[in-house]
Amino acid sequence: MLKQERQEYILHQLNLHNKVLCADLSSKMGVSDDTVRRDLQELSQEDKLIKVHGGALSKSFHTAFDREMVYNIENKNIIAKKAAALVQNGMYILTSGGTSILEFAKSLDQQLNATFFTCSLNAAIEFAHHPSIEVVMIGDKIAKESMLATGASAVQAIESIQADLCIMGINSMDTQFGLSENDWEVVQIKKAMIKASKKTVCIGISEKLNSQQKIKVANLDEIDILITELDPNDPLLAPYKQHGIIIY
Amino acid sequence: MLKQERQEYILHQLNLHNKVLCADLSSKMGVSDDTVRRDLQELSQEDKLIKVHGGALSKSFHTAFDREMVYNIENKNIIAKKAAALVQNGMYILTSGGTSILEFAKSLDQQLNATFFTCSLNAAIEFAHHPSIEVVMIGDKIAKESMLATGASAVQAIESIQADLCIMGINSMDTQFGLSENDWEVVQIKKAMIKASKKTVCIGISEKLNSQQKIKVANLDEIDILITELDPNDPLLAPYKQHGIIIY
DNA sequence: TTCGCATTTGCGGTTTTTTGCATAATTTGT
DNA sequence: ACAAATTATGCAAAAAACCGCAAATGCGAA
Numbered sequence A, B: 001m002l003k004q005e006r007q008e009y010i011l012h013q014l015n016l017h018n019k020v021l022c023a024d025l026s027s028k029m030g031v032s033d034d035t036v037r038r039d040l041q042e043l044s045q046e047d048k049l050i051k052v053h054g055g056a057l058s059k060s061f062h063t064a065f066d067r068e069m070v071y072n073i074e075n076k077n078i079i080a081k082k083a084a085a086l087v088q089n090g091m092y093i094l095t096s097g098g099t100s101i102l103e104f105a106k107s108l109d110q111q112l113n114a115t116f117f118t119c120s121l122n123a124a125i126e127f128a129h130h131p132s133i134e135v136v137m138i139g140d141k142i143a144k145e146s147m148l149a150t151g152a153s154a155v156q157a158i159e160s161i162q163a164d165l166c167i168m169g170i171n172s173m174d175t176q177f178g179l180s181e182n183d184w185e186v187v188q189i190k191k192a193m194i195k196a197s198k199k200t201v202c203i204g205i206s207e208k209l210n211s212q213q214k215i216k217v218a219n220l221d222e223i224d225i226l227i228t229e230l231d232p233n234d235p236l237l238a239p240y241k242q243h244g245i246i247i248y
Numbered sequence C: 001t002t003c004g005c006a007t008t009t010g011c012g013g014t015t016t017t018t019t020g021c022a023t024a025a026t027t028t029g030t
Numbered sequence D: 001a002c003a004a005a006t007t008a009t010g011c012a013a014a015a016a017a018c019c020g021c022a023a024a025t026g027c028g029a030a
Helices: A003-017 A021-027 A033-045 A068-084 A099-107 A121-128 A152-159 A184-195 A235-242 B002-015 B023-028 B033-045 B059-063 B067-083 B099-107 B121-128 B154-161 B183-193 B235-242
Strands: A019-020 A049-052 A055-058 A092-097 A113-120 A132-137 A139-141 A148-149 A165-169 A172-174 A180-183 A197-204 A215-217 A226-228 B018-020 B049-051 B055-058 B092-095 B114-118 B134-137 B139-145 B148-150 B162-167 B173-175 B177-183 B196-202 B215-218 B225-227
Touching: A003 A019, A003 A033, A019 A021, A021 A033, A033 A049, A033 A055, A033 A121, A033 B148, A049 B002, A068 A099, A068 A197, A068 B162, A099 A121, A099 A165, A099 A172, A099 A197, A113 B148, A121 A132, A121 B121, A121 B139, A132 B023, A139 A152, A139 B121, A148 A184, A148 B092, A152 A184, A152 B023, A165 A184, A165 B177, A180 A184, A180 B099, A184 A197, A184 B067, A184 B092, A197 A215, A215 A235, A215 B059, A235 B215, B002 B023, B002 B033, B002 B049, B002 B055, B002 B099, B018 B023, B023 B033, B033 B148, B049 B215, B055 B092, B067 B225, B099 B162, B121 B134, B139 B154, B162 B183, B177 B183, B183 B196, B215 B235
Parallel strands: A092 A113, A092 A165, A113 A132, A165 A197, A197 A226, B092 B114, B092 B162, B114 B134, B162 B196, B196 B225
Antiparallel strands: A019 A055, A049 A055, A132 B139, A139 A148, A139 B134, A172 A180, A180 A215, B018 B055, B049 B055, B139 B148, B173 B177, B177 B215
16 A cells, blocks of 8 residues: 555545544554554644544544634624625515624614524524514524535425525635535525525625535526625626626 | 543533533543543643532633522533433434523433434524434524524424424423413424324423413323422422323 | 665564552542 | 542553664666
């Protein structure tokens, strides 16, 4: 077994189990403990994993959080305020989940009277804190990573709604591929939401722009409005403007 | 189990329960008391927790000290553990919301494989933190005070379920009036849940016993099991036992 | 292919870390 | 104050990591 091969295998196992044991690896790969140790040491130096006595732990599980998180909250706040301005009394609004949406929920005018539909547990809670708006949770099996209700029943429920606005946090957007996601179930939900709304608003920090993921949610022509933290005239947004999307 | 893994597990448990017992940890993780003690000592030196006799306390919790709170949380923990013991692999379980249910969710065995249905946003989130159980959120209009989905659609959804167990936090219970609540919408949900389950388990601190509220949820004969923080032989529970309810 | 060179790998011996146990000391609750 | 439970301490065995070296392997060039 080649060195590269081994190291890829180690990282693969680490993604699967979040932990690997030196002894396991050496017997599985048919090499000596020392070799495994050296592999782990290298990978650790490359910052790919965390080496511990007896094996290694996945890095993603341990850290991975709250570095740029803090930085982005400011931007998300700018976005949230712009989005909140679009909401008017009496509207029926579908929303996805995600941190941008949570900020949006916090930014809503306290006098606002509107009805929000969402599949996201966290978003539902945030909306429910608001004094006057109505919140409808769309239920189904919960996808744990995203805390989103997904499945046929949720899609059906969404299909039975005629909303004025769909406010959607974006993961990836691109002039070629449009709006895309990595999770098939979530994609089904988002597609249904867009279909069920008169207008679709995408919100997200500009980092998410010009990137794509595996599964397409919608073409750009299905998107009506795009909100980022940038100035509407920022050149980064020009290509989207050319596709007929209104930028705020 | 690796050392770092153990320590992360300890901190995780501490976030969940605000308190851990040496003995609990050693049996859960399959290591000796001494090892756990040494782990706690290290974590304590790193300022990650506060070590006390018999276990450790969460740092954040210790600062905000509230006698009443602590007292009730301890009781709710006792209740939660008893309730968790009733759940077996493969079961379909309906649950209501409330703090007792949240504690119950935290106390579930990490290896458990079961499916939980709930109308409570908070409960759904808590269940979804569990590594292996399935969570189904039953959606509808959110009642803000209780963060519960209520309404005809939710009731219908519940009616289409055949659950093994219904675990219900109680607000008021009484030998005369049975189980009662103040919110009409919530009552509809709870009634539907009891009807949809083979067995109904009521959980709640003993304070809630021998009190009644405006609207009846169920007669005592519809309740199979009652769990409080008290010893099953406590005289306070005797009248309920006489009504054929099993006490844990 | 074959040769030479750099890298990689395995092994023996040593050091360090970790863990569990026994016993003594301490704390807790009654 | 006493009995039970919890903790500290010292110690020994096992596991893992480290070190240096020689053999093996991979790789590029002749």
